[in-house]
Structures are given as structure tokens and as C-alpha cells.
Amino acid sequence: MADRRRTADDPGPARDAALAELVAWAGHRLPRLIDEVCEAVRERIPLYREDDVVPRDDLRRSVAANLTFMISGLGDPGVTPDRAAPSETGRRRAHQRAPLPEVL
Numbered sequence: 001m002a003d004r005r006r007t008a009d010d011p012g013p014a015r016d017a018a019l020a021e022l023v024a025w026a027g028h029r030l031p032r033l034i035d036e037v038c039e040a041v042r043e044r045i046p047l048y049r050e051d052d053v054v055p056r057d058d059l060r061r062s063v064a065a066n067l068t069f070m071i072s073g074l075g076d077p078g079v080t081p082d083r084a085a086p087s088e089t090g091r092r093r094a095h096q097r098a099p100l101p102e103v104l
Contacts, residue, residue: 023075026071065085065089
């Protein structure tokens, strides 16, 4: 692994600060983001409009777990986040016979 030394011209510190600010903002707004994503998914993807395939509380649980997964991945780009949340969502949707394109 190469030793990468930062210089005054390196955008790394500013990028790191901006990323930390984004993670803090998203973490603070997480409940609202979950609500907004659930609403957008239900409006835009027919599979999620009715509760017959994916119940509303299941969608909310998945959105919460997956947004948390994404935010944690941004928080420390050097660490591979635990992929349990998206994997579990995929397994549940497969058991629910949800079409893959809509799940993705």
C-alpha cells in the first residue's frame, strides 16, 4: 500500500470535513429521511403501493436499516460496512416474491 502524504493542495481535509458534516446531518435527520424515502417509494413503485406483497411496516424497517447502512458507510470510507441490512432485505423480498427490478 502506497504511503500517501497530504499536501496543502490536497482536497482530502476539506473533503473529509464535508463528508463528516454530511454524515452528521443525515444521522440527525434519519427519522425524517426514512419517512421521505418510504413515501417516495410508495408513490413511485407500484409494488409498494399496496400492502399485499410488502407491508408498510416491513418497507419502513428495510428503509431504516438500509439508510443506516449507507450512512455508516459514509462515516468511515476506509471500513467496509456490515452488509447484513441489504442482504436481509433482499432475502425477505425474495420470499415475498417481489420482482428484483423493483427491489433494486
